[in-house]
Amino acid sequence: MATAEENRQVDPESRDGLQVLSRAASALDEIATAPGQLRLVDIGAQLGLAKSTARRLLVGLVDVGFAAVDSAGRYRLGDRLxxxxxxxxxxxxxxxxxxxxxxxxxxxxxxxxxxxxxxxxxxxxxxxxxxxxxxxxxxxxxxxxxxxxxxxxxxxxxxxxxxxxxxxxxxxxxxxxxxxxxxxxxxxxxxxxxxxxxxxxxxxxxxxxxxxxxxxxxxxxxxxxxxxxxxxxxxxxxxxxxxxxxxxxxxx
Structure with a gap:
């Protein structure tokens, strides 16, 4: 019988959560490399993400204060981060x-x-x-x-x-x-x-x-x-x- 630890290791929700965290970290790395210069399309392209996926990711980062976006749609690191x-x-x-x-x-x-x-x-x-x-x-x-x-x-x-x-x-x-x-x-x-x-x-x-x-x-x-x-x-x-x-x- 599989243990609880083994179940957690194969849990699809856990894998999805780790993927989101990995993508968020990669997006923040890109923003930090060129603060105030990259738009959603730039970040999505550099991470190999579909535009809709990149948008959801960046909206989430902005919502929690880890990223900020100006009126021209360019991203920088957020004040909380x-x-x-x-x-x-x-x-x-x-x-x-x-x-x-x-x-x-x-x-x-x-x-x-x-x-x-x-x-x-x-x-x-x-x-x-x-x-x-x-x-x-x-x-x-x-x-x-x-x-x-x-x-x-x-x-x-x-x-x-x-x-x-x-x-x-x-x-x-x-x-x-x-x-x-x-x-x-x-x-x-x-x-x-x-x-x-x-x-x-x-x-x-x-x-x-x-x-x-x-x-x-x-x-x-x-x-x-x-x-x-x-x-x-x-x-x-x-x-x-x-x-x-x-x-x-x-x-x-």
């Missing part, structure tokens, strides 16, 4: 704060903390440089994985199965480019962005896991001329950050 994310971000930022304070003291440059979320890096904390000419990113902003020090470092901190899952969501060309950028990071322990994401700005970064599994990157961006002159100091400070006790294991 952002409130939950902000609380999570504040917790992660607090855990890493002593680490970035040490890096800022050692380098005199801006130090950023970002978290891997879906296919982007989400900025949760920053200590600004006191230099008049400095690199600054908005807290709550999102950066791509490709061509950024924090994105490369975070991907390099994933295990092979996790990395394959991220790359599977990319185009074949993007997956190849990301994999090519990760190899030297795993070999050397640090990731670099030399005028790749923003002309005139270079950066270095490390990443590791916090207790709970979050992949968090610490990066130091600076005007390229000054970064080049002080690269050795920046690298030394980041290597010390990678060895800090806050991580579950040392950053690669």
């Amino acid at each position: 952002l409130g939950l994310s902000s609380a999570d971000g504040a917790h992660l930022a607090a855990a890493v704060r002593p680490v970035i304070e040490a890096v800022a003291d050692a380098t005199g440059e801006t130090v950023d903390v970002s978290v891997l979320r879906g296919d982007q890096m989400w900025f949760v904390d920053q200590i600004e440089s006191t230099h008049r000419l400095r690199a600054v990113s908005a807290i709550g902003g999102r950066f791509p994985l490709l061509g950024t020090a924090n994105g490369k470092a975070a991907l390099a901190a994933l295990d092979d199965a996790e990395l394959d899952a991220v790359l599977a969501r990319q185009s074949s060309d993007m997956a190849r480019r990301l994999r090519d950028q990760i190899s030297p990071v795993r070999a050397g322990g640090l990731a670099f962005d030399r005028d790749e994401h923003t002309a005139g700005i270079s950066a270095a970064g490390i990443a590791g896991r916090l207790p709970g599994g979050h992949v968090v990157a610490v990066s130091v961006p600076a005007p390229t001329d000054r970064f080049t002159l002080r690269e050795e100091v920046i690298v030394e400070a980041l290597r010390a950050a990678a060895a800090a006790a806050v991580w579950e294991s040392a950053a690669r």
